[in-house]
Amino acid sequence: MNKVNVERVLAVVKQRSGEFMGAVKDTALELSWDVRDAADAGFGVPRLISNVASLSVAVVAASGTAAIALDGVGKVFGKRECTDCNGWEGLRCTMCAGKGLVGYFVKDLESGQGDSVESLAGAIAGGAANLTCVPASVNSGLPLPRRECPTCDGTGVMTCKKCKGESWKPKMNFEDIMDVPWKAWNVYRKTKPPTESQDRLMSNPDLAYWMMFEKPAIEDGVEYDDDVKEKMWMKYMDDRRYEELRERVERREAGWEVLQQGLVSINPERARQDPVIVQNVPFHKAQLQLLAEVEGMQPPPRPANWGNVKLPLSEADWRKEDLKNPKVRQEMETLLKTQEGVYGALLDNAWENQWREQQLEILTKAKIESYLRSKQEEEQNPGSSTPGSEGRTGKGAPSTSTRDTNASTQKSRGKKGVDDKKKKERQERAERLARQAAEREAALAKGKAARSGRS
DSSP, X not given: OHHHHHHHHHHHHHHHHHHHHHHHHHHHHHXXXXXXXXXXXXXXXXXXXXHHHHHHHHHHHHHHHHHHHHHHHHHHEEEOOOTTTTTSOEEEOTTTTTSSEEEXXXXXXXXXXXXXXXXXXXXXXXXXXXXXXXXXXXXOSSOOOEEEOTTTTTSSEEEOTTTTTOTTSEXXXXXXXXXXXXXXXXHHHHTSOOOSOGGGTTTOHHXXXXXXXXXXXXXXXXXXXXXXXXXXXXXXXXXXXXHHHHHHHHTTOTTHHHHHHHXXXXXXXXXXXXXXXXXXXXXXXXXXXXXXXXXXXXXXOOOTTSSOOOOSOOXXXXXXXHHTSHHHHHHHHHHHHHHHXXXXXXXXXXXXXXXXXXXXXXXXXXXXXHHHHHHHHHHHOTTTXXXXXXXXXXXXXXXXXXXXXXXXXXXXXXXXXXXXXXXXXXXXXXHHHHHHHHHHHHHHHHHHHHHHHHO
């Protein structure tokens, strides 16, 4: 019995193990086929990406549709802020000017009423007298009693009369559904500003108006109030008048001394720092006269030992073997002469500027010393500087004819001195031109002789 049972058990185990091995084999085959199919399909990643992309497109389309719908609904039914209170639903009280208290007086008081507080209060309560409030903008000139403002209940803020305190409530509005076609055309036309330069903004009011008001409104949506525009435009016009006067003052036109006073009246702060405006006109004119006098002088020749400069080229820069070639020697001589001429012209210019600066200092010092000397003489001899003082002291004063004769003599002498000075200047100028012409002719003859010698 036991033997039979063991055999059956072994048979069952063998059968079960065979089935198990077959199941394992089938599972491995199916898994391999599934892995192969999944690899061909990218393990589901492309499908996942496709699904996510489709979902995102659907979400974007739905959100865009909802935004368009909400925008359309908002144009028809939505909040409209009041243009007077800007959505605050309140303004400063015009009766009390935001103070909360207002003056008052009793009006139409019937005869026979007393002047006490109790009688006045009873008359007002009974209708026998009227209580009239005086707005803060009215100056009665009397010390009126004050009470709580009836318009704002003492808060200083009254309800907006346009929106009546209901600016936050949504309202129906059909004005923003569609813009009129000519509004878009005006915007397109304004986006093409004038093609002139920005430097000519002050000389072109149309361009200035576009840059100040229309361009900010189109690009940034900035809309200025009328009073702000007026202030900005008045400031621009003042700046424009300042620039026009400044150009005339800078050119030193006739009457520029008076024109620069106009600049000071238009913009004192800018005129105080403007280099074009001359603060001391007599000193400026005297300085210009001295500069003209110095510019008319002929400077002496430059000293030989003045302004020693180390030249970059010299004959030592060429080798002696190279200088045996005539072309190389000619090239060296040309370069050295050109170098000498260039540096000589620079030194002459520097010497002339230095000499003119020295002469300007000498003339300025001489004129200042002469002015101080004359002032000292006037302080030491005060009687000689006041004609007619002898007559006041009792001595005989010179007659009128004598004074006229002396004045005419001095005038003729002064005129003769000016004529002699002009004649001397013309003679010096002629001599200078003749000397320059002679030097030029000599230089041309020397160059011609050098060219003929080379040929």
